[in-house]
Amino acid sequence: MVLVVVEATEGAVLGDGVFQEGPVYVTVDEHGMISTVGTEKPKDSAVTLSAPLLLPGFVDIHNHGVGGSHDVAYSWTNPEFTLSKLPANGVTTVLASLLPMDRESYAASLDALLPVIAKPKPGHTRCAGIHAEGPVIRDAGALPNQNLNPSLEEFTEIVDMCQGHMKVMTISPSMEPQSDFRRTRLLLDRGIRVALGHDKHATADDIVAALRTASEYNDSTPHITHIFNVSKFHHRDTSLVNFGLCRSFPNNPTFAGLHPPTVEVIGDGLHVDTLTVAGLLSARTPAAVAFITDNILHGEPGLKSAYCGRELEVGPKGKGVYVEGTTTLAGSCLSLWDCLRFLVNEQGQNVAAACDMLSATPARVARIPRVGRIKPGYFADLLLASNDLRLQHTMIAGAVAFSFAGEVQRS
Structure with missing residues (x-):
């Protein structure tokens, strides 16, 4: 049964680089799933919402929350705060990124998160699982410097605490050869995407060994966490960045397979x-x-918060989070909608390519099913936008989660 019909008069980004010229009509069933996508207006069904452009909902796979606690390290102890704000940025699905902390603090975040995973409230972004940034970390960067080399038993307990909802874990490859990649293999055995990162010490041999370990598993090519940050780059001293810049590897036995x-x-x-x-x-x-x-706060200029003993403040333009009273960058308060405009307006990407990097690709990396594309059988996570890329409407599972008043064209 069709409950909602959404119209894109100029065109729609369907995913995987495809832009369908308008008009495009998307029908949504009673379960909040996309029923049909086509260029013919459905008979006997009135258009519910209309806009020039229709985009797939964005998927943020690295987000520490945008506030709601006295300390940004504990933002996910209050998930409703973050999940209620993200629809305004076009984010319809998110992974909750957890820091390496003591067991009690980790458990406090999970106690709040586990009941809401895949069960979004009306008007809230869907939390699809956990991204653990650590604890097997060589170079902490801005992360808390706590228990960054746990035993296999301690590591297994952390994974078990997530009750099967861990989608991605960041792990430093230089920490693993001495243990024969046993912690990495535990992640791979459980279908968790291994993300290599926070490692200024990893050698080419370390990285190749991590890739070789993952290659023993189906669809398990590793990911790289925030390439360029907490890493190094040199034209002779190979690092994660060098590997991440390769579209294909050299025809050399080292990289075979x-x-x-x-x-x-x-x-x-x-x-x-x-x-x-x-x-x-x-x-x-x-x-x-x-x-x-990689959010730690929302972008309200002058907003202040604590972070593990430091005082932070959002910059005057609402673009970055700094150690209070300094120019030291401490974190992000970025909107993925701003990312879209940056990709299109400054980087010269077409809107279909830009949306892939905000929707389809992150969904595939984190193995989040039925999101990131406008396709029958997928969640009706839809963004209605103007031709100049102003967000008008965010829909999550076919229901309006956010609107900019006065900007939505109704038929």
């Missing part, structure tokens, strides 16, 4: 310079690049 990892990048223009982003986008295809926020 291996595939380049997918990568993610923080698209705020602060964590990674725009010229560096341009280089990455020249080297890799949209199917290999996911844009993330």
Whole structure:
């Protein structure tokens, strides 16, 4: 039974680089799933909502929350705060990124998160699972420096605490050869995407060994966590960045049978310079690049919060989070909708390619089913936008989760 009909007068991004010229009509059934996608207006059904452009809902696979607690390290103890704000940024699906912390703090976040995973409230973004940033971390960067090399038993307990909802874990490859990649293999055995990162010490041999270990498993090519950040790059001293810039590996026995990892990048223009982003986008295809926020606060200029003993403040333009009173960048308050405009307006990407890096690619990396594309059988997670890329409506599972008043064209 069709309950909702959405019209895109100029066109729709369907996913995988496909832009369908308008008019495009998407019908939604009583379960919030897409029934049909076509260019013919459904008979005997009135259009519910209309806009020039229709885009798939964005998928943020690296987000620490945008506040709601006294300390940003504990934002996910109050998931409703973040999940209620993300629809305004076009984010319809998110992974909750957890920091390496003591067992009690980790459990507090999970106690709040586990009941809401895959069970979004009306008007709230869907939390599809957990991204664990650590605890097997060589270079902490801005992460808490707590228990960064747990035993296999401690590591297994952390994974078990997530009750099967861990989708991605960041792990430093230089930490693993001494244990024969046993922690990495545990993740692979459970179908968790291994993300290599936070490692300025990893050698080419370490990285190849991690890729070789993953190659023993089906569809398990590793990912790279926020490429360029908490890493190194040199033309002779090979690092994760060198591997992440490869569209294909050299015809060399060292790389036989291996595939380049997918990568993610923080698209705020602060964590990674725009010229560096341009280089990455020249080297890799949209199917290999996911844009993330790596949020720790929402972008309210002057907003302050604590973070593990430090005082933070959102910058005056609402673009970055800094150690209070300094110019030291401490985190992100990025909107994925701003990422879209950055990709199209500054990086020169077409809207279909840009949306892939915000929707289809991150969904595939995290193995989140039925999101990231406008396709029958997928969730009706839809973004209605103007031709100049102003967000008008966010729909999650066919229901309006966010609207900008006065900007929505109704038929």
